[in-house]
Amino acid sequence: MGGALNIVGCGRTGQTLARLFQDARVFQVKAVLTQSLESAKQATDFIGAGKPLSAMHEFEPAPIWMIGTPDEAIGDVSRVLTRCNWVRQGDVVFHLSGALSSTVLDECSEIGASVASLHPVQNFANPEVSVGQFAGTWCALEGDGAATQILRQAVEAIGGQVIAIAPHQKTLYHAGAVMACNYLVALLDVSLDILRTAGVSREQGAALLAPILRATVENVIEQGVDNAMTGPIARGDIDIVERHIRELKRLGPESVSVYRELGRATLAVAERRKELSRDKIGQMKELLAGD
Numbered sequence: 068m069g070g071a072l073n074i075v076g077c078g079r080t081g082q083t084l085a086r087l088f089q090d091a092r093v094f095q096v097k098a099v100l101t102q103s104l105e106s107a108k109q110a111t112d113f114i115g116a117g118k119p120l121s122a123m124h125e126f127e128p129a130p131i132w133m134i135g136t137p138d139e140a141i142g143d144v145s146r147v148l149t150r151c152n153w154v155r156q157g158d159v160v161f162h163l164s165g166a167l168s169s170t171v172l173d174e175c176s177e178i179g180a181s182v183a184s185l186h187p188v189q190n191f192a193n194p195e196v197s198v199g200q201f202a203g204t205w206c207a208l209e210g211d212g213a214a215t216q217i218l219r220q221a222v223e224a225i226g227g228q229v230i231a232i233a234p235h236q237k238t239l240y241h242a243g244a245v246m247a248c249n250y251l252v253a254l255l256d257v258s259l260d261i262l263r264t265a266g267v268s269r270e271q272g273a274a275l276l277a278p279i280l281r282a283t284v285e286n287v288i289e290q291g292v293d294n295a296m297t298g299p300i301a302r303g304d305i306d307i308v309e310r311h312i313r314e315l316k317r318l319g320p321e322s323v324s325v326y327r328e329l330g331r332a333t334l335a336v337a338e339r340r341k342e343l344s345r346d347k348i349g350q351m352k353e354l355l356a357g358d
C-alpha cells in the first residue's frame with residue numbers, strides 16, 4: 068500500500084489511527100493541522116511523523132486526506148479543502164464520524180475526489196492506550212468504491228475488521244451503537260443509585276455488580292440475547308415485578324419509568340422465547356405499561 072496522508076483534526080481518534088497507519092507503513096503521515104500549532108505538534112510527536120501546521124495553506128498535495136475533527140466541523144473542513152484546491156481530483160478523503168455518512172463530503176466528490184466515512188467502533192479516550200487496544204476493532208465503512216477499497220485494506224493492515232454500512236443507515240447504525248455503550252453506563256448509574264438507597268454504597272454496588280455484569284455481557288456475546296436473558300420478567304414472576312414497582316415508586320418517577328420502559332423491552336425478549344403463557348404476558352404488559 069503506502070501513500071502520503073494529510074490530516075485535518077487529529078485528537079484522540081485521529082492520533083490513534085495515524086500512529087497505527089504510520090507504524091504499519093500503510094500511509095506515511097505528511098502533515099497535521101489542528102486548531103493550534105501546539106496540539107498539532109503534540110499529535111505529530113505521538114505519531115512519530117508528519118509536519119505540524121498552523122494554517123490550511125501550508126498543506127502540500129497528498130493522495131489521502133483524513134478528517135478527524137468533531138462531527139460538526141467536518142462539512143466546513145471539506146468545503147475549505149475543496150474551494151482552496153487542496154484536495155484534487157483522484158484524492159481519497161475520509162472522515163471518522165459514526166453518525167454522518169460520506170455525503171457530508173459532497174463538495175470533495177464534486178471535484179472528482181473519492182470519499183468515505185470510516186467509523187471505528189471503539190472508545191478512544193487516550194491514544195497511548197488505544198493504540199494497544201485497536202486489534203480486532205470493527206470499523207463501519209461506506210463511500211465510493213475506490214476509497215472503500217483503499218480503506219478496507221488499510222484497516223485490515225492495522226489489525227481492524229471492516230463492516231460495510233449503507234450511507235442512508237449511518238445515523239441509525241450510530242444510534243444503535245450509542246445505546247449499547249452509553250445507555251448501558253447510564254443504566255448502571257440508575258442501578259447504583261437504587262442500590263445506594265437500599266444501603267449499598269456506590270463503590271460497594273459497583274463491586275457487587277462486577278462479576279454478574281461481566282458474565283451477562285459475555286453471555287450476550289457468546290450465546291446471544293435470547294439465551295442471556297434471565298430474571299423475574301423473563302420468568303413471568305408477576306408478584307416480584309409488582310413489588311419492584313411499588314418500592315421504586317418511593318424513589319420517584321424516574322427510576323420507575325426506566326424500570327418499566329426497559330421492562331417492556333425485556334418482555335419482548337421473553338415473548339420471543341415463547342416460554343410464557345399469553346395470560347402471563349398480558350398481565351406483565353399491563354404492569355409495565357404504567358398507572
Ligand SMILES: NC(=O)c1ccc[n+]([C@@H]2O[C@H](COP(=O)([O-])OP(=O)(O)OC[C@H]3O[C@@H](n4cnc5c(N)ncnc54)[C@H](OP(=O)(O)O)[C@@H]3O)[C@@H](O)[C@H]2O)c1
Pocket residue numbers: 075076077078079080081100101102103106107135136137138140144162163164165166186187188189190191192
Ligand atoms: N473518541 C472516540 O471514542 C471516537 C470513536 C470513533 C469515532 N470518533 C469520531 O472521531 C472524530 C474525532 O473525535 P475525537 O473524539 O477524536 O475528537 P477530539 O479528541 O476532540 O479531537 C478533535 C481534533 O480536531 C481538531 N479540530 C477541531 N475543530 C477543528 C477545525 N475546525 N479545524 C481543524 N481541526 C479541528 C482538534 O484540534 P485541537 O486539539 O487543537 O482543538 C483535535 O485535534 C469524530 O468524528 C468522532 O465522531 C470518535
